[in-house]
Amino acid sequence: MKTPEIQATSHSPLANMEEWEDFLTTRYPDPGANSAKPFVATDPEKKKEQFRNYEADARPTVREFYRQNHLHQTYEFALAKRKEFLTLNRRQMGIWEALEYLNTLVDDSDPDTDLSQLEHLLQTAEHIRQDGHPRWFILSGLIHDIGKILCLWGEPQWAVVGDTFPTGCRYSDKIVFPQYFAANPDSQNPRFQTPLGVYEEGCGLHQVQLSWGHDEYIYNVAKDFLPDEALYMLRYHSFYAWHREGEYQQLTNARDREMLPWVQKFNPYDLYTKNHAKPDVKALRPFYDDLIAEYFPAKLNW
Numbered sequence: 001m002k003t004p005e006i007q008a009t010s011h012s013p014l015a016n017m018e019e020w021e022d023f024l025t026t027r028y029p030d031p032g033a034n035s036a037k038p039f040v041a042t043d044p045e046k047k048k049e050q051f052r053n054y055e056a057d058a059r060p061t062v063r064e065f066y067r068q069n070h071l072h073q074t075y076e077f078a079l080a081k082r083k084e085f086l087t088l089n090r091r092q093m094g095i096w097e098a099l100e101y102l103n104t105l106v107d108d109s110d111p112d113t114d115l116s117q118l119e120h121l122l123q124t125a126e127h128i129r130q131d132g133h134p135r136w137f138i139l140s141g142l143i144h145d146i147g148k149i150l151c152l153w154g155e156p157q158w159a160v161v162g163d164t165f166p167t168g169c170r171y172s173d174k175i176v177f178p179q180y181f182a183a184n185p186d187s188q189n190p191r192f193q194t195p196l197g198v199y200e201e202g203c204g205l206h207q208v209q210l211s212w213g214h215d216e217y218i219y220n221v222a223k224d225f226l227p228d229e230a231l232y233m234l235r236y237h238s239f240y241a242w243h244r245e246g247e248y249q250q251l252t253n254a255r256d257r258e259m260l261p262w263v264q265k266f267n268p269y270d271l272y273t274k275n276h277a278k279p280d281v282k283a284l285r286p287f288y289d290d291l292i293a294e295y296f297p298a299k300l301n302w
C-alpha cells in the first residue's frame, strides 16, 4: 500500500526539510521551557528506551530520508563534495541576499503554519538576542542554516540536511537509525571500521571528514569573518552524536573540548524556538543589516 506521506521524488523523501528538524525535537525533547542548557541524560536505560521509540514513531518520510543519508554518505562522497563546493566560486552574494535566496526554496509545507527558512533563522537569532548573548552569537543564529542553499543547486536532501557523522571510521550506534549503515559501502571496508579509522587519536575534528551537508558549507563561507566559538556552532550544529551523545571523543582535541559548550549552548535555540510568534522580517531588517555589516563584507564567495 502506498503511504501518502512519502513523496514522489526519490531524492526528496521529506515534504520539507523541517520534517527532519521536527523529528530532532521529538528525539531530543526540550528539557525545560526556559532552559538553554545542554540535554543531559540521567538515566541511560530510559534514554535508550526513548531512542528506540523515536525510531519507531518516526514518519516514513523521515525514515526513508535517513536510509538514503546513511547509504550514500561515504568517505569518498564527503571528500568529493568538499572538492566540488568549497572552491566557493559559484556566485558572490551578501549575507542578506543569501538569506533571500535561501527563502526561494519551495517546499510542500502549509504556509499558514510553517515558518519559512528566513523566519526560522530570525527566530533563532532573536531568541539568542533576547537572552543577552554576544553579537557574533546572534549572527550565528541568523546564518546557521544558509548552507541549505545547496538544495537550490540540485543537491538531494540527504546531502544537505540530516545529523552529520564522521566518515572514515566506525559508526556510533548512538546515531539515529544505525542499522541503515549496513548498506553503506564503507561498512565493507575494514580500514574504515575501527574506532579511529583513517584518523589519529586526538587529531581534532577539523581533520575529520564529517558527512557532507549545510554545516560544513556555511562554516567555509564564514570562516574568515567570525570568532571560533561561532564557527564551531555553524560547523557542528548537526553533529548530534558528539554534542548531544558525547560520542567520538577519540577524535577530538583540546580545542574541540573547549568549544563544545558553545555548540551545546547554541543547540536549544535551533531546536526549541519554532513554536513562537513569527518574526516581523521588515521591522528586524535594520538591526540585522548592521549586525551583518559589522562582521561580513558586502559580498562573499559562495
Ligand SMILES: [Fe+2]
Pocket (backbone or CB within 6 Å): 144, 145, 214, 237, 238
Ligand atoms: Fe541546520
Ligand SMILES: [Fe+2]
Pocket (backbone or CB within 6 Å): 120, 144, 145, 270
Ligand atoms: Fe536550524
